[in-house]
Amino acid sequence: MNIGQASKASGVTQKMIRYYESIGLIKDVERSENGYRTYAPNDIHTLAFIRRARHLGFSIEQIQALMALWRDEARSSAEVKAIAKIHIAELQAKIEELAAMQRTLEHLVACCAGDDRPDCPIIDDLSAKAEAPAKATPARSNGRHRAQPRV
Amino acid sequence: MNIGQASKASGVTQKMIRYYESIGLIKDVERSENGYRTYAPNDIHTLAFIRRARHLGFSIEQIQALMALWRDEARSSAEVKAIAKIHIAELQAKIEELAAMQRTLEHLVACCAGDDRPDCPIIDDLSAKAEAPAKATPARSNGRHRAQPRV
DNA sequence: GATTGACCTTACCATCATGGGAACCCCCAT
DNA sequence: ATGGGGGTTCCCATGATGGTAAGGTCAATC
Known part of the structure; x- marks a missing residue:
């Protein structure tokens, strides 16, 4: 199965499949004589695992850990x-x-x-220059820790 | 006022002040003879405006629009x-x-x-292969539009 | 006068996960 | 042989931010 088929079957874009391989999230896959990547059903399963984990917002690093546990028969x-x-x-x-x-x-x-x-x-x-707090919403601890939040 | 002072006074890092200038969010500021950027109280006010807008999660693009309105006497x-x-x-x-x-x-x-x-x-x-949905949380429309969400 | 240290400058790289595109190769059918 | 639909690698971009390196400037102290 070539990368296009694998992409459709797993729901992961070709771009991301290659990326996951490049960063070592998935192992380097077999290549056929012409250099095309060849995917087995098991690889599709792995890719779908990653897709679902990403869907739940896990980071690549966390997914790496989850996949290690997935493979580990002796996991707790x-x-x-x-x-x-x-x-x-x-x-x-x-x-x-x-x-x-x-x-x-x-x-x-x-x-x-x-x-x-x-x-x-x-x-x-x-544009306020550190005014007194509004009375309508008083002293609410709204956890402003970062001056410039990453949103 | 040099950039270090401006940074402390406005709460915006020097790095970001230069960045905002480079992308045109703030106008190119005066330079003294040695090439140092020189900030007036008005500039500090602008920077603090940006900091507060970022704090509320506005994007740079939105802040650009907000600042245009801020300057616009005839805004609605x-x-x-x-x-x-x-x-x-x-x-x-x-x-x-x-x-x-x-x-x-x-x-x-x-x-x-x-x-x-x-x-x-x-x-x-x-690792599930498209199982039937769980009964405990049935048919909840949870808006999954992107297969690979940016989190 | 020389050194030190705090300050400033630009330029480049990294983040995180992803998309876009160019330039090129491979295979099959018409 | 031509076209089209695969595949490949490589580079660039995103958004907002931090880090670092290599160098110029200035004021104070030795």
């Missing part, structure tokens, strides 16, 4: 669970970060008339 | 509000995507014994 489910729990915590952190932004914005939007006049609490907030 | 608050609403929707979409991952993972983790034995529903799910 505790190890797998630990990785999953870490990822859940990562997702939770990210969600909270985004939700905090959203909350602030919702508040500002609610305060903004949204008409033809230039007066705008959103702009005011962004 | 509706224009600002529109940008903010778009961003709120983006945040919402992202949050839902992550929450869907989290929900699935929570379910799998709850099903996993997490002991010394290798049997693991998490691994089983990842």
Whole structure:
């Protein structure tokens, strides 16, 4: 099975299949005489595993660990669970970060008339020089740790 | 005021100040004879604006639009509000995507014994070949549009 | 006057996972 | 032999950020 077939069967793009091979996430696959990569059903299975793990937001590094456990007959489910729990915590952190932004914005939007006049609490907030906190949403610990968050 | 002072005063790293200049988000600033960038209080204000907008998760492109409105005396608050609403929707979409991952993972983790034995529903799910959906979380439309989500 | 150290400059590389495209090779059918 | 639909490698781009190296500048201290 060539890479095009493997891509369709696994749902992973050809581009990414080659990338996963190049970074060692999957082993270098057999080549036929013309240099084409040749995939066995087992390889497709592996690729689909990766696709599903990516779909759940696992990083390549985490997937590497998961695949090692997958192959390991003597694994303990505790190890797998630990990785999953870490990822859940990562997702939770990210969600909270985004939700905090959203909350602030919702508040500002609610305060903004949204008409033809230039007066705008959103702009005011962004251009504010360390004003006193608003009374409507008091002392809410919204975990601002990074000044420049990666979004 | 040199870039170091400007960085401290605005909370934007020197690196990012130069970057913002290079991409045209802020105008090329005055240079003193030795080639050092020189910042006026107004520039600091602009940088702080950018920092706060980034903190709310606005993209550089959106910030460009927000800053144009900020400078525009004849702006309508509706224009600002529109940008903010778009961003709120983006945040919402992202949050839902992550929450869907989290929900699935929570379910799998709850099903996993997490002991010394290798049997693991998490691994089983990842390596599954298009099984029937679980009954515990039925037919939930969790918006899976991208096969390989950017997380 | 010379050295030190804090500051500034540009330029390049790395991140993370992914897509796009060019230039080229291979195979099969018309 | 020509065309088309595979495949291959290599380079570049994304977005926003950090790191580092090699060098210029300045003020203070020895």
